[in-house]
Amino acid sequence: MRKLGxxxxxxxxxxxxxxxxxxxxxAQQKKKIEKFGEDKRIKEWANKKWETSNKKFNLRMSDPWGxxxxxxxxxxxADTVRACSGGRLDIKVFPTxxxxxxxxxxxxxxxxTLDVFHSxxxxxxxxxxxxxxYASVPFGLDVEGYNIWYYERGxxxxxxxxxxxxxxxxxxxxxxxxxxxxxxxxxxxxIEDFKGMKIRTPGWYMDILTLLGASVTPLPGSEIYLALxxxxxxxxxxxxxxxxxxxxxxxxTKYVIEPGVHQPSCQFDVVFNLAKWKELPEDxxxxxxxxxxxxxxxxxxxxxxxxxxxLKIIGASTEYVKMDDAAILEFAKVSFxxxxxxxxxxxxxxxxLDSQELFKKDFAQWxxxxxxxxxxxxxxxxxxxxxx
Numbered sequence: 001m002r003k004l005g006x007x008x009x010x011x012x013x014x015x016x017x018x019x020x021x022x023x024x025x026x027a028q029q030k031k032k033i034e035k036f037g038e039d040k041r042i043k044e045w046a047n048k049k050w051e052t053s054n055k056k057f058n059l060r061m062s063d064p065w066g067x068x069x070x071x072x073x074x075x076x077x078a079d080t081v082r083a084c085s086g087g088r089l090d091i092k093v094f095p096t097x098x099x100x101x102x103x104x105x106x107x108x109x110x111x112x113t114l115d116v117f118h119s120x121x122x123x124x125x126x127x128x129x130x131x132x133x134y135a136s137v138p139f140g141l142d143v144e145g146y147n148i149w150y151y152e153r154g155x156x157x158x159x160x161x162x163x164x165x166x167x168x169x170x171x172x173x174x175x176x177x178x179x180x181x182x183x184x185x186x187x188x189x190x191i192e193d194f195k196g197m198k199i200r201t202p203g204w205y206m207d208i209l210t211l212l213g214a215s216v217t218p219l220p221g222s223e224i225y226l227a228l229x230x231x232x233x234x235x236x237x238x239x240x241x242x243x244x245x246x247x248x249x250x251x252x253t254k255y256v257i258e259p260g261v262h263q264p265s266c267q268f269d270v271v272f273n274l275a276k277w278k279e280l281p282e283d284x285x286x287x288x289x290x291x292x293x294x295x296x297x298x299x300x301x302x303x304x305x306x307x308x309x310x311l312k313i314i315g316a317s318t319e320y321v322k323m324d325d326a327a328i329l330e331f332a333k334v335s336f337x338x339x340x341x342x343x344x345x346x347x348x349x350x351x352x353l354d355s356q357e358l359f360k361k362d363f364a365q366w367x368x369x370x371x372x373x374x375x376x377x378x379x380x381x382x383x384x385x386x387x388x
Contacts, residue, residue: 050283052088057280059091059115059272064102064123066222068243069306070268071096073174073299074118077270080291089284091116106271110166115276118173121269122203130162130348132204133356136179136263138335141356143175143265143300149359158352159269169277171292173270174299176240177307179263180314181256183228183249184235188257189323191330200224200236205262208338212331221247228252237262241314242306250314258322261331268299 061078065071071093078091100108105117106124122135133140134155141149149155150172163170188194195213202218209216219227219236227233229252237260238244250256270292277285323331343350374388 051281052283053281054088055281056087057089057284059089059276060094060099061091061116061118062094062096062099062105062108062114063118064096064105064120065118066096066102067246068239069246070118070174070176070239070243073268073295074270076298077118077173077291077295080294081288084287084291085284089280089287106166106168109271109273110168112273112275114273116270116272118268118270120266121170125203127166128162128348129342129346130352133349133352134159134162134267134269135203136266137339137353137356138205138208138262138264139332140264141360143177145356145359145363146172146175146265146267147296148363149356153359154355155352158355162348163271164274167274169272169274170269171271171289172267173292173295174268175296176243176266176268176303177300179237179239179260179266180241180244181258181260182235182237183244183253183318184255184257185228185231185253186234187255187321188235189321189327191327193327197235198233200227200233201262204338204342205237208262208331208335211334211338225249225252240266240303240307241310242303245310245313250318253318256314256318256320258320259328261323261328261335270295 061074063071063074065074074093078093081089081091096102099114103123105114105119106127108114109117120135121131124131146155150159156172159170159172182188182199184197186193186197188197191212194209196215198215198217199209200217200219201209206216206218217233219233221238224233224236224238225248228236228249235253235257236249238247238249244250272288280288339353343353371388372386374386376385
């Protein structure tokens with residue numbers, strides 16, 4: 001009887017376990033995630049009624065690019081808008097200076113003399129220090145980082161708010177990747193080599209190089225060649241390899257000092273007069289936004305592909321040299337200290353820089369986990385080259 005009772009007890013316990021089902025923790029482990037993440041726009045547009053009209057809009061646009069191939073980015077954007085709108089929105093791109101001087105496009109668009117401009121946000125540093133953070137930050141965001149941060153991490157909303165103070169509506173529209181380092185007549189690989197060098201650069205990098213002991217001047221782009229040729233300056237940074245080639249800096253310098261620590265990427269924007277923007281029907285506004293995103297993607301691929309041939313042209317008469325790791329680390333230390341000082345003095349800049357730094361921290365694990373799979377040519381990989 002005792003054995004029979006024990007057997008019955010075991011059966012009852014087993015039945016109770018099956019009836020009750022798995023434990024909560026076990027259920028959680030087995031729970032299937034049906035969907036992870038969502039596109040918020042799907043809900044916003046689910047029952048949206050899009051209406052079009054025959055009304056046409058003609059806007060005037062300019063940029064500061066002069067003969068640089070970046071002017072093609074302005075035209076590309078305007079052409080995309082015209083094509084996608086079936087000609088209902090025609091943005092005519094005027095040559096630099098045809099309506100107002102290059103550096104007056106911000107003010108002219110704010111007041112309505114121009115309707116649209118294309119630019120590098122860092123040009124507007126004198127209006128608000130925060131504009132530089134949307135253009136390029138030493139040891140800051142690369143192309144991938146800017147895209148994720150702007151479209152998915154609140155960067156767009158902050159950008160809208162900043163430009164909105166000046167009666168303007170902005171969009172990211174073209175990132176051309178990391179800039180070339182310094183065209184130089186002095187070889188510099190160690191941090192000590194930069195002390196006393198006469199260098200042309202603008203913006204935050206100008207202040208950082210000054211802290212490192214260089215003598216820095218923010219010469220306009222049109223004056224760089226002559227200054228290098230006459231020895232007024234020892235070195236200069238300007239833009240990407242493809243943008244630098246027509247300027248001919250490689251013809252009168254001995255070295256290119258890499259990497260371009262001052263600009264891990266170079267971000268452009270397209271900016272509308274806010275009143276003109278609000279006049280556009282909703283469907284045309286969406287076409288503009290989509291065209292800006294298409295331009296953002298295309299400009300990067302276009303410019304980086306051009307850099308392949310540009311580097312061959314520059315390298316035919318110029319030696320590429322790389323700063324040693326200790327120099328790059330010292331550049332980073334001084335840059336971060338300087339950026340902290342900028343943030344302490346300028347709340348708007350602090351807000352943007354803090355947001356970008358938080359993104360870098362949040363993204364760091366994924367960047368680390370995937371880091372040993374850089375797409376080098378197979379011969380390089382087989383020799384053991386793994387890191388970017």
